[in-house]
Amino acid sequence: xxxxxxxxxxxxxxxxxxxxxxxxxxxxxxxxxxxxxxxxxxxxxxxxxxxxxxxxxxxxxxxxxxxxxxxxxxxxxxxxxxxxxxxxxxxxxxxxxxxxxxxxxxxxxxxxxxx
Amino acid sequence: xxxxxxxxxxxxxxxxxxxxxxxxxxxxxxxxxxxxxxxxxxxxxxxxxxxxxxxxxxxxxxxxxxxxxxxxxxxxxxxxxxxxxxxxxxxxxxxxxxxxxxxxxxxxxx
Numbered sequence: 660x661x662x663x664x665x666x667x668x669x670x671x672x673x674x675x676x677x678x679x680x681x682x683x684x685x686x687x688x689x690x691x692x693x694x695x696x697x698x699x700x701x702x703x704x705x706x707x708x709x710x711x712x713x714x715x716x717x718x719x720x721x722x723x724x725x726x727x728x729x730x731x732x733x734x735x736x737x738x739x740x741x742x743x744x745x746x747x748x749x750x751x752x753x754x755x756x757x758x759x760x761x762x763x764x765x766x767x768x769x770x771x772x773x774x
Numbered sequence: 775x776x777x778x779x780x781x782x783x784x785x786x787x788x789x790x791x792x793x794x795x796x797x798x799x800x801x802x803x804x805x806x807x808x809x810x811x812x813x814x815x816x817x818x819x820x821x822x823x824x825x826x827x828x829x830x831x832x833x834x835x836x837x838x839x840x841x842x843x844x845x846x847x848x849x850x851x852x853x854x855x856x857x858x859x860x861x862x863x864x865x866x867x868x869x870x871x872x873x874x875x876x877x878x879x880x881x882x883x884x
Contacts, residue, residue, distance in 0.1 A: 768815065
């Protein structure tokens with residue numbers, strides 16, 4: 660149980676394009692979903708927290724116009740990296756949480772490479 | 775002082791060794807504690823989820839919480855090369871906020 664699916668797993672695109680990453684909780688309803696960024700050999704960096712039907716809460720320093728988050732249902736959240744540039748290249752991971760103080764369950768991550 | 779501290783390692787052990795991974799935390803009000811395993815280029819996978827003090831065992835893994843010392847541990851018995859990964863401790867701090875440790879990189883040599 661508690662499976663989170665994240666797609667795509669790897670995407671390469673040209674500078675200036677927008678990229679959408681999907682995160683789905685397959686066998687549970689997620690009250691809250693999270694988006695993280697991770698650089699090589701570093702820990703998780705929380706980008707934003709989203710609740711179904713409301714605006715995401717972004718961490719300090721994260722550009723909300725660059726990283727658009729939509730949480731349309733209790734099982735789906737999307738992250739769109741708009742007008743991506745090489746510095747946006749990174750490993751992006753989503754997670755979903757069913758309730759307060761419950762564990763977060765993670766997707767397998769998306770490796771984004773911007774040329 | 776950070777709310778959760780974890781030595782990033784790396785920790786290198788021979789196959790079959792007992793591995794001890796640890797975190798300390800600062801707030802005595804924390805009640806729930808988790809350990810995740812993350813393989814390279816994958817998302818973290820929940821290994822153990824414990825409440826309050828004491829031990830919890832699952833196969834070769836044992837999670838231990840000492841609330842008096844604000845110290846949590848993950849023990850891996852009979853370690854295998856497939857256990858080579860980064861291990862993160864995590865503590866929910868109320869509501870939907872969770873603090874993750876920096877992660878300890880473990881290498882198990884065959």
